[in-house]
Amino acid sequence: MNTVEKWGLFEVSLKGPSAGNPFTEQSVSATFRSKNEIVTVDGFYDGDGVYKVRFMPSFTGDYVYETVGSFPEAESAGDFTVTEPTGNNHGPVRIANTYHFAYEDTTPYYSVGTTCYAWAHQPEEVHKQTLEELDKGYFNKMRFCVFPKHYIHNFRDPETFPYEGTPVDNSNLTEENFSYSVDFSGNNWDFTRFNPEHFRRMERCIVELQERGIEADIIVMHPYDRWGFSVMNREQDDLYWNYVIARFSAYRNVWWSLANEYDLMRAKKLEDWEHYADLLCKKDPYNHMRSIHNCIPFYDHTRPWITHCSLQRQDLYRHVEYTTDYRTRYQKPIVWDEIAYEGNIDMGWGNISGQELTRRFWEASMRGGYAGHGETFMNPEDILWWSHGGKLHGESPARIRFLHEILTQTPGLGLKQGTGAFDETVAVPDEMIPVTGYEIHYYGFGRPSFRNFVKPAGENWRVEIIDTWNMTITDVGVHSGKFRIALPGHEYMAVRLTRV
Amino acid sequence: MNTVEKWGLFEVSLKGPSAGNPFTEQSVSATFRSKNEIVTVDGFYDGDGVYKVRFMPSFTGDYVYETVGSFPEAESAGDFTVTEPTGNNHGPVRIANTYHFAYEDTTPYYSVGTTCYAWAHQPEEVHKQTLEELDKGYFNKMRFCVFPKHYIHNFRDPETFPYEGTPVDNSNLTEENFSYSVDFSGNNWDFTRFNPEHFRRMERCIVELQERGIEADIIVMHPYDRWGFSVMNREQDDLYWNYVIARFSAYRNVWWSLANEYDLMRAKKLEDWEHYADLLCKKDPYNHMRSIHNCIPFYDHTRPWITHCSLQRQDLYRHVEYTTDYRTRYQKPIVWDEIAYEGNIDMGWGNISGQELTRRFWEASMRGGYAGHGETFMNPEDILWWSHGGKLHGESPARIRFLHEILTQTPGLGLKQGTGAFDETVAVPDEMIPVTGYEIHYYGFGRPSFRNFVKPAGENWRVEIIDTWNMTITDVGVHSGKFRIALPGHEYMAVRLTRV
Structure with missing residues (x-):
């Protein structure tokens, strides 16, 4: 049987x-x-x-x-x-306690994501390198696209196309003549005939992620297009959406991202997005996670079909620090899928340091939000993790994995911002019936040489100093009453207090 | 004669x-x-x-x-x-072109300040060290208090007191028992009899600053008090204000800061501040610069007696980046007198890195605002520049001096934020009749490996790469049309373009 x-x-x-x-x-x-x-x-x-x-x-x-x-x-x-499920099969990820996630078997899921938009469309060698990096357990969610990507650093044709037909000639594309306004006329596609091989490549990726405990945050539509996939008509779009839903829904680790940077898709209107959402709600019987990702204006994440807020930072300087505000506004999990990438390309969305990206992860996570990684280092072969996958070159992935280890030690499903001084972010368990006795005080770019703490008489607290950059946890003993904890006076430190 | x-x-x-x-x-x-x-x-x-x-x-x-x-x-x-004036005597500083400053002789004044709240009240040896640091030309404005300061790291009595009488015993003061709520009853002052020696010490400081081309931003009142100077009655306050005005006004480098952190002075109300401002406007015939500095809520800087906005950052994460907004709101110079200090004390207002403080100076200055320095490193003798003066230990002062050199090369009285990409701060001359041909593109924490520029046909632009941290200016030649400038891919870089 x-x-x-x-x-x-x-x-x-x-x-x-x-x-x-x-x-x-x-x-x-x-x-x-x-x-x-x-x-x-x-x-x-x-x-x-x-x-x-x-x-x-x-x-x-x-x-x-x-x-x-x-x-x-x-x-x-x-x-x-x-x-019964076996191994790392915990079921699909569900919303838990309003702002957090848990697998359907109730195992908490603390999201630490990454982005490789076009990794499903790369040659085998790059694909293998990507898997080798993913094997290191840095991330448990990946955002990637069904459609190929047209953008600087992305002029090569994908390994497969989603439709039968022939693509526009790409031999004259250069960064110099790259434009956001594209003439699609050189393409010759039959939008009524899918190329199943293209979708089987996607499914291989989904399964490879699943095997590694990584959620597949599938970006169904996106604006970076030279083939016309972003400007199909309603009938063509519906055929596509139905095909995608029929093929991918039964994979437990699928998340639906209706679009990356929906607001840059000039041919689509609010009614289109709501229509696709309606299709998803009707056709996906498993109610996988659903969201839609902005370039600048957030989509209205109060809409009932949206399970979590997939956000790109709007301001260059303050972003994940709004996590608590957005939790209040949207009453849903806050997932910062794009907060600038570690790297050194020319553009500001892709050239922050590993330290700064790690800080952003911590600031988001300590407020009960979740963050996403990406990497954009200039590369002689033009293979950038953010799009192609390949090899990682940055310093943040190991720190993100370290953060995830800390998050898995949370008593309960997730954290929220607790009461603290103006110059710290204090994380406490986010439970309906307040759970006391566990606090992480994060100091970000502050460099305190010490911090004072005051606890109620009669309580004993184990104190650990967490160096979020050097990835060390140092037990400095059990303290009570008013006590001072010496710190090294450098950035990116946290103190964890656990009542014993 | x-x-x-x-x-x-x-x-x-x-x-x-x-x-x-x-x-x-x-x-x-x-x-x-x-x-x-x-x-x-x-x-x-x-x-x-x-x-x-x-x-x-x-x-x-x-x-x-x-x-x-x-x-x-x-x-x-x-x-x-x-x-005729000689040497560095350019007269008092005046407002110039709404958002900027110039000495009365029209020499532009690009403010780069520092803070040594209690340097006027320190022993000779510390005082000498302070002057030696000021001789290095890092700063051209200093904020300091007439009244002594009571605060952690500040429990020693000042060298002199402003009144005849005897102070409260300070021998049992510790950081442990420090409180913002003070019992003043151990003091015995005659608030009708000044101690002229105390004010002569202040005047010596004013002159020493003047000799070094440094504006004396005198903080007339402040909340950090164990002697009762912050809770005198109206008559006593008036006597004090009149005395201060009569003694100090004739020094050309005097600026009036009505208070430091006025909002923490519980005994004073809006009507008090407006009354002191009225006194100043009536009694200071020279109309020295006048402002009032906040802890959290800004004073209403639209009030006509206020010449410039003396601001403390309100948010931990985004502050000087609001400079353009506040210029628009207040239509006055924006002077960020407190944006956290370089150091490693426990509190977040005093433990940022030299890199971060320098970045804040640049972000403020490139938007046509001005910034202020302070330093709070833990010190075995408890001598911290922010309060006592003494020796500087940080890395930012040399970078601030370098920034000032760049600012003095501005064509005109000051800068403003020009049009730029989302990931850069572009500074252009702030003149009524637009001055083109001079731009500084600042990248802050971004780490671009290159940037592209496009200039109108027929124009030639000299390009200089400014490393704001390593304090180098590298001429990379004259360019025209569309051109790419290679950058080192690390933080704190700027590109200066000058049409030739």
């Missing part, structure tokens, strides 16, 4: 017609039933006369299914058994 | 009664006349039966004067000749 893990992917494969245009002329769907759920999902055409329907079971036990469709062979039925 | 330089200090000394209380029972004033001005000023009692009247002439040529007063010897007359 067939078995699949709970939150695993169960796939039904059907032979069917390959004549005509199966993408538009044929359809297939399936209903999956068990004691606890009945789920109907659309299938998709995967080329070569093969149709597939995918399903992610949310319960253990026996399931039956029936498939139906527009062609005779689409009618089928079967059953399978869903077993 | 007596002579004095224009903007020099002419003093008339008179013998008079020492019996009773000359400070309250006697008065003296003088009227100074020349072809161009008639000025009447109050004199003051300087102890030992000596009364003085001081005057700063604003014109060259012949002057006559008459003194009058409450005692027979107060009646006198005389004349003197005012000669």
